[in-house]
Amino acid sequence: MAETKQVIVSVKRQAGPKEGARWEEFSLRWRPSMNVIICLRDIAENPVTRGGQKTTPISYDSNCLEEICGSCAMLINGRARMACSALVDQLEQPIRIAPMSKFPLVRDLAVDRQFMFESLKRVKAWIPIDGTYNLGEGPRVSPEIQEKGYPLSNCISCGNCLEVCPQVNEHNQFVGAAIISQVRLFNMHPTGAMNKSERLAALMGPGGIQECANAQNCVHACPKGIPLTESIAEVNRDAWKQALLGWLAG
């Protein structure tokens, strides 16, 4: 046990969206409860490849380091997951780390998830409470709705559910499971429900809920265990009722 245990990490490097990509391998000193972010930090401390070549620190996003900010999603050994909760001891080595493939690349492992925020805006994923005068108290939220809504409110906009979805790709503009689940959350809230039909209409636009093909990958990939397939089914039911019966029954 004299020699120190090493962790072999292979990282996909790309200086920018238009530059060529290459893989760099690093050998790091193993420590207990190491996660992928720690690996990336170690590399930043001493950016030298396994072959002894000097290189640059790796660009990536992270913040909370406790799977709550959603910024550190990447492909680890080919699967979309959060780097801060990906423990080295549970990963096959060499650990291959690549950026998410469904979002525009910024540099190395950093991607631009603006698409998700634009989609959230498009479906009005909020509850409007501002007015030019005091709107007073809103209706009470029943304990049942609180209980149903809480898990949905755990979404950290990491984008894993979009990354694993076969329907999210360059051929269409599918908004993805997270956004649909947020529509469910805000539509079930008694004040939020006042904009329900607008949200549903936005979800029946281009790239809307119709693009879901029920592969159900999203629910497996969500780090927060959000019942995404249930959300999609419920929003789907509300949507077709509005589309089909809206013009009949008003």
Add this chain to the structure above:
Amino acid sequence: MSSTTTQPDTSYLLRKLHSFTGLLPVGAFLAEHFWSNSSALVSRAKYDATSQELQTIPFRLIVEWGGIFLPMLFHGGYGIYIWLRGKSNVSAYPWVGNWLYVTQRYTGLIAFAYIGWHLYTERWLTHGTSTYESVAMDMQNPWYLTFFVVGVLASSFHLGVGIWNFLCKWGLAATVRAQQAAGQFGALVGVAFSVVGILIILSFRFDWHPFSAYLPPTK
């Protein structure tokens, strides 16, 4: 992207129509078709009578085109378009639902090709007057026979998974438990159709009529 509109996009309506036509009329027709052809399991004469009966329904062309051919053409054609807009990733994420997503596309294509060929040989070439004799003749050809078996299995699978998809996608089965039950129901339909379909093929191939005992004794 104007957010004030309340009208669904055409792609929404076409997608819903695609999903719906898969069940009605296409799925329903498949059920009817298997049911009618099951008469071969009783006797040759029963099959010919059923066939005759179907060949002489009123408004036949309208029913065939409006209720069967055109909806099938739309379901298949739009299904291919949907396929082209997806990008499967089952090797990276080999989960059951993801496998079904992929197989649903391949079985759909096989079923579509098979049904096209089946219509051509059994409806077009026979001018809509197929008999037990003519079908049994076709079944002697090992290539025809293989294509029949593959086509029946692909169609049955596609219908079973399609029912599961339908129940999930219209929100009729929303909770995890309900979706599990919907999946079991879809599997049951797929297996039942496969078994019945294969029995019908065996009946034609081997002149086999297991339900002939239902017929009144001939004396």
